[in-house]
Each structure stands twice: as C-alpha cells, then as structure tokens.
Amino acid sequence: MASKSPTILATSGGYKPGARTRLEFNKLVHYAVDLSGVTGRAPRIAHLGTASGDQRWFNSEISEAGNVAGFRLTHLNLFSMPNVGNIEEYLLGQDVVWVNGGSVVNLLAVWRAHELDAIFRRVWQAGVVLAGVSAGSICWFRGGTTDSFGPELRAVSNGLALLPYDNGVHYDSEAARRPLVHRLVAAGTLGETHCTDDGVGLLYRGTQLVEAVTETPGKAAYRVTLAASDGSTAEVVEERLDPTEL
Template identity: 40%
Template sequence: MHSTIVTLGGGGFSMSEDGSSALDDFLLELTGKDRPRVCFIPTASGDADGYSQSFESSFANRAETSVLSLFCHEPWGYTDPSMLLEQDVIYVGGGSTANLLAVWRLHGLPDVLAKAASQGVVLAGISAGMNCWFEGSSTDSFGPLAPLADGLGFIEGSACPHYLGEPGRREKYLGWVADGSLAPGYAVDDHTALLFRDGQLVEALTERPGQPAFRVERDGAEGALEVEIPVRRLP
C-alpha cells in the first residue's frame, strides 16, 4: 500500500504544556501546504472532549481543523468517515488500542484510511494512534500491559510506544518478541517518532534530546535484540 505514516511513541500537542510541538510541525510540513486540512480522531479516548479541544486550540492558527467523533459528541456530532478522504493529515489520538480497533471496524474506517493513504493523505498518531497501524502492539487496553496481535497491518511487525517512559514497557515488549507473542518491530520513546513510506522506515525524529528509538528482533530461540535507530533532532 502506498502511504506516508508517522508514528509517535509519545509527545506532540497532548504532552506539551503550551500545545507546541516540533513533531506536529513536521507533520504539517510533510503536506507542503501553508494551511493543511488536519482531522483528529479521538476514538481511543472515547472521544474525550478536552482532548479534541486541545487539538483544535493547538492547530487552529496553522491548519484547517476537524474532529471525527464516532461517539457523536457535540459540537462535532457524527460525520461520515469518508470525510477523511478530504484531509491532508489524519492524526489519531491515544487511549485504548483495542477499543479503537473495534469501533473503527464497525464504522468501516480501515478501508477509508487505506484509500486516504493511497491518495497521499498523511496518516499519523500517538500511542494507541501509533499502535493501530502495525500488525501487533504492546497495549494496556486490558489493564495490565499485554500483547495485541490485531492491528490494521498497514506496517509490518509490531510496535511499542512509551518504551522507556513507562515502567514495564521495555521488559515486557522484549519478552513478547522473544517468545513470539509479537512479531519483531519498533520501540519508540516519548517525544520521538518514526516516518514510514510505503511500509518502509525512512527515519526516526525527536523533539527532545536523549529520546531513543529501536528496532527489536528475535535473537535465537528465547531472546530479543535491540538495535538503536539513529534519531534526527528537529529544530
């Protein structure tokens, strides 16, 4: 599938005190437009109103914003998901990866998102919004951290956001890759993102120093190996 996907392990407007973010700036620059159309999808948070309002206030002065509320929250209400085909960037928020995938499938979003990507729309997301694009992921959707091998599969392999920022993420993800519960994949710390084109990693980027990214592979019968990915610091 032809696509441009940016996966944030953490960071962006939702982890900034004033809403500013070099990673979010990078997303807008990818469109090549002065005022791109950006749609926020807050499904993973149950369409938390404050989350959507934070998005709109952070992007209001530099983009044409919209929110796809599948829970029909006011003032956004319900909009046909085909509106995503009219966007330049689709930005998926964090929360429950499992709930996001279940609701999206009921509303037909996987097919719409695949079509949007093929038409050049940039797909992006943080945390659950990172996980969803992969075949599998590390998630706390069920309370304790657990492997979830049920993603959209736009990118091969698995994902782990908040890799060093949350206790247990690193150790459990390494274990799941080692025992085959999850396919080899990518682990990204907060404030760091991965840029993929047509399913292939192009580069890793960060808005803060000292925030790494890793490729995690199986190593022998019962182990896993971290390979650190060079990270480009955004201005």
C-alpha cells in the same frame, strides 16, 4: 495536497504545554504537516479522539492547539454517531490525520464497526499523511503492547497492519514496556517491533522505515527482533536507532 507516497508518522509525542492554552502541538505534529507538502494555505488536519471516547473537552483543547499552530483543524467524532455523512470523503479531503492516545483496543473495535479499517487503507494509499501518538501509533501496525485491558500491560494483535511490524510506545517512560516487548518477541507473540521513547517518531514511506525523528534531545527509537545467535538458538536483539532532531 497528497504526499508523494503512502506516509505514516508513528509517535510517542506531539504535545507540549501551551503559553496561553493548556497544550500546544509540538514538533512531531508540525513535522507530520511538513510531510504532507501543503503550501499556500492553512493545512487541513483531522483529529480522531476515538481511543478516549471522543471527549469534547479534549477536542476543545486540540482545537485551541490547532488555532495556535495556524491549522484548519476539525474532528472526526464517532460517538454517539459519526459527525460527518461520508467518512471516507472527509478523510480524503485532509492533509494529515492525527490520532490521539487512549485505548487502542476500543479504538480498533469502533473503527472496524464503522469500516475504517478499509477506509484508512485507501486514505493512506491516496497520500494523506497518517500520524498519531500512543494508541494513535500502535493502530497502524499489526499490534504491540497496551494497557487497554487493565494496569498490567498485554499484547494487542489486531491492528490495521498497514505496516508489517509491531509497535512499542512510551519505551522509556513506563518501566514495564521494554521487558514486555522483549518477552513477547522472544515468545513469537510479536514479530519485528519498532519502539519509541517519549518525544520520538518513526517515519514510514510505504511500509519502509526511513527515519526516526525526535522533538526531545537525547531520546531514541529501537528495532527489536529475534535473531539466531549460534545457529540453533535465538535471542532478542534490540538495535538503537538514533533519531534526527527536529
């Protein structure tokens, strides 16, 4: 079942400790499923762990989380070769695509090698809900901030650009994230940047930001822009977006 319009849920969350497994899906993942509108059957979820090299041990834990949630969860692995014959057909058959975190720089390089940049645009336009955490959030934007190059955070600017903004993740849990976003916006390296505290997600219908949501009370999202202050100079403006609690 396809969503009524192209839909992206970009998050800094989605997992919680499990009762009998190491992790379970938290409310953000369940919200992504709700957005798909699927009823009367188990939701079909594709998990992509490209950003961490398709680690099979983590795939196993995600599979357990899917079983607990009642999802029909499968994995699109690209290492060492794609595990499906037709990637686009496989993705178009899903209700939700969930992209895990890791190295967004490596993720984007591998995706482009397999033409997933073009495929995901068509999958998005077809109404499959695209969602993810951390690298799985930044990838849908023009770019953002990343530790993919090393411990010192840097800008990444070659995202898929389905959304015409930049993205900041883990905004409250990693001290260097906020000041770097502000510096990069001030320098013009990043444009309008949408940021999420841990546990927060941003919902886009088409390219329009329509709602911030949270699985963790007290957290927030932020819109960071460069705005004229007195007609001749510009300053960075951070607008807090209070989310709806899931």
